[in-house]
Amino acid sequence: xxxxxxxxxMDCAEGRAANLPCNHSTISGNEYVYxxxxxxxxxxxxxxxxxxxxxxxxxxxxxxxxxxxxxxLILPHATLRDTAVYYCIVRVAGVGxxxxxxxxxxxxxxxxxxx
Amino acid sequence: xxxxxxxxxxxxxTRGQQVTLSCSPISGHRSVSWYQQTPGQGLQFLFxxxxxxxxxxxxxxxxxxxxxxxxxxxxxxxxxxxxxDSALYLCASSLDPGGSxxxxxxxxxxxxxxx
Numbered sequence: 183x184x185x186x187x188x189x190x191x192m193d194c195a196e197g198r199a200a201n202l203p204c205n206h207s208t209i210s211g212n213e214y215v216y217x218x219x220x221x222x223x224x225x226x227x228x229x230x231x232x233x234x235x236x237x238x239x240x241x242x243x244x245x246x247x248x249x250x251x252x253x254x255l256i257l258p259h260a261t262l263r264d265t266a267v268y269y270c271i272v273r274v275a276g277v278g279x280x281x282x283x284x285x286x287x288x289x290x291x292x293x294x295x296x297x
Numbered sequence: 298x299x300x301x302x303x304x305x306x307x308x309x310x311t312r313g314q315q316v317t318l319s320c321s322p323i324s325g326h327r328s329v330s331w332y333q334q335t336p337g338q339g340l341q342f343l344f345x346x347x348x349x350x351x352x353x354x355x356x357x358x359x360x361x362x363x364x365x366x367x368x369x370x371x372x373x374x375x376x377x378x379x380x381x382d383s384a385l386y387l388c389a390s391s392l393d394p395g396g397s398x399x400x401x402x403x404x405x406x407x408x409x410x411x412x
Binding site: 218284 | 301330332339340341342345353355385387389400401402403404405406408
């Protein structure tokens with residue numbers, strides 16, 4: 183799986199949009215971009231994923247650049263409960279060999295939402 | 298639909314003992330993966346089971362083992378515990394590792410402390 187690079191930490195004011203960048207310059211054509219977050223000592227929570235098109239769900243939006251070498255997770259109106267470590271992961275899906283199931287976590291971005 | 302459940306949530310053992318952790322996947326999910334999270338090494342993949350077969354394994358010693366039952370529930374066992382095995386053990390389930398986007402959903406984890 184391709185490696186990702188994320189800033190170690192970011193701050194965001196409550197109510198503002200939080201834009202979390204991720205660089206994955208070596209991503210392959212069959213690799214998806216996944217985002218998870220982990221609130222202190224809890225299990226990682228799935229947020230969103232995408233292949234090449236922008237995606238949106240009730241939690242966030244995912245913007246993937248046209249060359250797919252980077253992406254941005256957008257939390258449109260951050261709240262204090264969004265304070266967490268956010269992980270960007272790229273991985274192959276749909277292979278069916280079992281190897282697709284492995285998630286390789288980096289160190290993520292620690293997002294601090296403040297009043 | 299109920300999420301991934303893990304039991305017990307907290308466990309204290311002493312060096313040399315063994316421990317068994319349990320994971321019940323989301324109903325209908327057939328793949329179960331295990332991860333270890335420590336402050337020093339972060340989140341690391343242990344192994345993945347599908348249809349009662351281990352299909353993928355991380356770089357951990359043989360003291361770490363697991364199994365999956367016909368109802369997809371999974372257990373992991375750590376024998377001859379060492380202090381360094383103190384960690385948060387996370388279980389994740391997915392619907393179909395061969396699917397187009399086999400998203401993994403995590404449980405709350407089991408916090409193991411080895412004294």
